[in-house]
Amino acid sequence: MKNSFFLNSIRFVVLLLFQVLILNHIRLNGFINPYVYILFILLLPLNISGWLLLILGFFTGLSVDLFMGTPGLHAGATVFMAFMRPTIIRVLSRGKDLEKIVEPSINTMGSSWFFFYSLFLVSLHHIVLFFFEAFNMNQLGDTLLRIVASIPVSEIFILLIVYFFRSQKKS
Amino acid sequence: MHNLIRFFQKNYFVLLFLLLEIVSVLLLVSYQPYHNRIASSVMGDFAHSFLNIRSNIVGYFHLKTENKRLVEENTHLLNFIEHSRHDTLKKAGQTDSIFTFIPARVVNxxxxxxxxxxVINKGTEDGIEQNMGIISSEGVVGIITDVSKHFATAMSLLHKQIHVSVRFKNNHHLAQVQWEGRNPEIGIIRHIPTHLTLLEGDSVVTSGNSFLFPEGVLVGTIKKLITSENEDLNAATIRFATDFNSLRQVYVLKNTFRSEFDSLINKQRHEE
Known part of the structure; x- marks a missing residue:
């Protein structure tokens, strides 16, 4: 338990710094910005209590907001994502035995499970994020374009990181 | 009472979610572009100091291009002095240099x-106030929206609410520049009367009608003319003079007669 707390704290700091110092200054095609900090929420232990999951989601988002000057934007999207996480896990893991598994990862859950798990949650996060950013329905087309363009980019970044660190552990 | 407690125990996950989501939305809504408080709050200053450190480090990698740009600017300014020396006598009667420049560095x-x-690294201590114009050596950058002690936030030209009053350099006709909305290089001018002849590549400069920018600062050059078929007003896209992706050194324009202008305009409003 102590070990998991330590690991997650390190992961939080590293992902936050990676997001605000490097990724936030990358612009693909002028307006696509990959959001990878949500990987922290994806990788939290499976048996984490609900209130802690939501609070962590809120503060992760708020930390990113702090650096981007957008209070509430990422916080709202990340809380929603944290809220949906247990449901997505339940839906995807029907018939699987989750008792022995501590943390969701490619090693413990399999590649395809992790792909859909991250894809669903990244999509939910981005949908809320871009609708919060627009805050109206006038620019629906533009908002949808941003959502559709950003989801694959973030997803690819997240999968690359996860694969990279998996191979590190094995060797 | 017992039922109520049990209700909370049972549904605390949903209730906490709703609470946090409401807090997020309140934060988001209370963040007004013009009167935001985040820059002056402790949290905002902490984040800005952090970004300042980042900017210091990354700054080294841009020294070469930055030097080149400063040299170009220097030559331009030196030329300017040369010209003004000849015109000093002519201009003695009409001093229109009401703007002073405060150099600042972009931290975010x-x-x-x-x-x-x-976000720039100058604040109230350096004399920055709300609603001051910002330019770079290339052209117009934006308008200060909020100031804290050591930092200031500005909306750039890339803001859906910005309107900059401009003039076409070749015929002095007034217009307003907005951002196109997605591409950080492209702006748009709407409502251009059809009788105006404009060419692609023509310069668009500030009009000098606001107290934010002096007259004649480059905003961009016309990229493409869009002639409308049903309306009698054309439009044009412009390429911004400022490259926002490589922006580092900027100048805040301090209008020395600002308070005088403001009181004059307020008086006018009262009379209405």
């Missing part, structure tokens, strides 16, 4: 939102 900039902001 966004270009991918629909409302983009710039």
């Amino acid at each position: 900039i966004t270009t991918h939102y629909r409302t983009n902001y710039i």
Whole structure:
């Protein structure tokens, strides 16, 4: 338990710094910005209590907001994502035995499970994020374009990181 | 009472979610572009100091291009002095240099939102106030929206609410520049009367009608003319003179007669 707390704290700091110092200054095609900090929420232990999951989601988002000057934007999207996480896990893991598994990862859950798990949650996060950013329905087309363009980019970044660190552990 | 407690115990996950989501939305809504408080709050200052450190480090990698740009600017300014020496006698009667420049460095900039902001490393202690114009050596950058002690936030030209009053350099006709909305290089001018002949590549400069910018600062050059078929007003896209993706050194324009202008305009409003 102590070990998991330590690991997650390190992961939080590293992902936050990676997001605000490097990724936030990358612009693909002028307006696509990959959001990878949500990987922290994806990788939290499976048996984490609900209130802690939501609070962590809120503060992760708020930390990113702090650096981007957008209070509430990422916080709202990340809380929603944290809220949906247990449901997505339940839906995807029907018939699987989750008792022995501590943390969701490619090693413990399999590649395809992790792909859909991250894809669903990244999509939910981005949908809320871009609708919060627009805050109206006038620019629906533009908002949808941003959502559709950003989801694959973030997803690819997240999968690359996860694969990279998996191979590190094995060797 | 017992039922109520049990209700909370049972549904605390949903209730906590709703609470946090409401807090997020309140934060988001209370963040007004013009009167935001985040820059002056402790949290905002902490984030800005952090970004300042980042900017210091990354700054080294841009020294070469930055030097080149400063040299170009220097030559331009030197030429300017040369010219003005000849005109000194002519201009003695009409001093129109009501703007002073405060150099500042960009510590954070966004270009991918629909409302983009710039954070600079000068604040109230350096004499920065709300609603001051910002330019770079290349052209117009934006307008200061909020100031804290050591930092200031500005909405850049890449903001869905910005309107800059401009003039076409070749015929002095007034117009307003807005951002196109997605591409950080492209702006748009709407409502151009059809009788105006404009060429692609023509310069668009500030009009000098506001107290934010002096007259004649480059905003961009016309990229493409869009002739409308049913309306009698054309439009044009412009390429911004400022490259927001590589922006580092900026100048805040301090209008020395600002308070005088403001009181004059307020008086006018009262009379109405």
